[in-house]
Amino acid sequence: MTYQELIASILSLQEEGIELFNAGKSVLGKNILATHLGDYSGTQILIQAGIHAREWITTLLLVEMVRNLYNNDLVKDGGIYFVFLTNPDGAQIELDGVDSLNCDITREYLTLANGGSTDFSQFKANVNLVDLNTNFDANWGGGSQNVFCPATEDFVGFYPESEREVQSLVNFTLKTRPLLTISYHSKGNVIYYGFENESEENIERDRNIGEALSATTNYPLIFTENSTGGYKDWCIDELRIPAYTIEVGADSIPHPVGVEYLPEIYNRNKDVPLVALQKANEFASSIDFMGRIVQNSSNGKVKVKSNGSGYLARLQSLYERRSANWSRNRKK
Numbered sequence: 001m002t003y004q005e006l007i008a009s010i011l012s013l014q015e016e017g018i019e020l021f022n023a024g025k026s027v028l029g030k031n032i033l034a035t036h037l038g039d040y041s042g043t044q045i046l047i048q049a050g051i052h053a054r055e056w057i058t059t060l061l062l063v064e065m066v067r068n069l070y071n072n073d074l075v076k077d078g079g080i081y082f083v084f085l086t087n088p089d090g091a092q093i094e095l096d097g098v099d100s101l102n103c104d105i106t107r108e109y110l111t112l113a114n115g116g117s118t119d120f121s122q123f124k125a126n127v128n129l130v131d132l133n134t135n136f137d138a139n140w141g142g143g144s145q146n147v148f149c150p151a152t153e154d155f156v157g158f159y160p161e162s163e164r165e166v167q168s169l170v171n172f173t174l175k176t177r178p179l180l181t182i183s184y185h186s187k188g189n190v191i192y193y194g195f196e197n198e199s200e201e202n203i204e205r206d207r208n209i210g211e212a213l214s215a216t217t218n219y220p221l222i223f224t225e226n227s228t229g230g231y232k233d234w235c236i237d238e239l240r241i242p243a244y245t246i247e248v249g250a251d252s253i254p255h256p257v258g259v260e261y262l263p264e265i266y267n268r269n270k271d272v273p274l275v276a277l278q279k280a281n282e283f284a285s286s287i288d289f290m291g292r293i294v295q296n297s298s299n300g301k302v303k304v305k306s307n308g309s310g311y312l313a314r315l316q317s318l319y320e321r322r323s324a325n326w327s328r329n330r331k332k
């Protein structure tokens with residue numbers, strides 16, 4: 001697999017009539033490719049993959065999911081956003097090595113962090129050597145694995161949401177307002193749910209939905225311990241929506257998980273998007289996207305829930321906190 005082949009597999013969906021668009025940009029200016037299936041009104045969910053460089057098998061999984069759902073017209077009662085490859089720069093480094101980058105200093109920076117080796121097959125970070133799934137603003141820097149200096153994995157960044165890929169996914173999520181998110185990672189054959197300080201009520205809701213995901217994949221459902229700064233953590237902590245990390249592929253498989261495992265992984269996960277959308281619909285009344293605006297698909301009218309002012313207040317506090325981070329960093 002080369003980086004070009006990985007991107008070509010996403011782009012091949014266009015030949016089948018599937019429309020792609022950009023969810024944002026990477027540090028090096030690459031497009032973060034996405035698509036949407038189903039209806040733009042009603043319940044929306046979001047599925048993202050490839051946030052860790054060496055886990056691009058999850059990108060291929062999403063491509064297969066989209067192909068099947070689109071060709072069989074399976075998405076009803078809402079819509080599903082797919083973000084295929086949240087970390088395209090990292091995937092390029094992992095697949096093609098640092099010689100594919102056209103900047104000597106960047107190559108040296110990455111090679112130094114890689115212990116002088118030109119083997120980047122275990123690389124997880126982005127081009128700035130930030131582990132993107134630790135860079136979200138959810139108890140940022142509080143994890144036991146976190147490191148505070150650029151590294152091929154586990155570096156949380158110099159401040160939360162410092163990375164363009166993370167900002168892209170945050171902004172895309174705030175814009176699309178999903179009621180549930182799924183993050184695909186490899187590996188471990190397990191589903192993680194929940195986050196520290198989440199309310200008992202929401203944990204119960206998330207467990208119920210997670211059990212349906214566990215039933216369709218046959219992966220065990222595990223409550224998250226000691227995870228901070230991940231996209232799933234941010235969705236739960238900031239947006240108060242159910243969010244899951246699904247780890248595909250057995251632990252015994254070496255990284256990166258090869259394409260030969262894709263059929264088995266696809267078979268176990270192919271129903272996840274529809275089960276997740278169905279459960280999001282079922283629990284829609286108890287999912288409060290910062291006091292979300294509910295779109296009524298039956299008459300096309302937009303109905304603002306009673307706690308709509310709560311949404312505006314929380315959105316404002318979120319933006320204030322983000323701009324405080326921004327100005328704090330600029331002063332350094």
Ligand SMILES: [Zn+2]
Pocket residue numbers: 052055185186
């Ligand atoms: Zn991962």
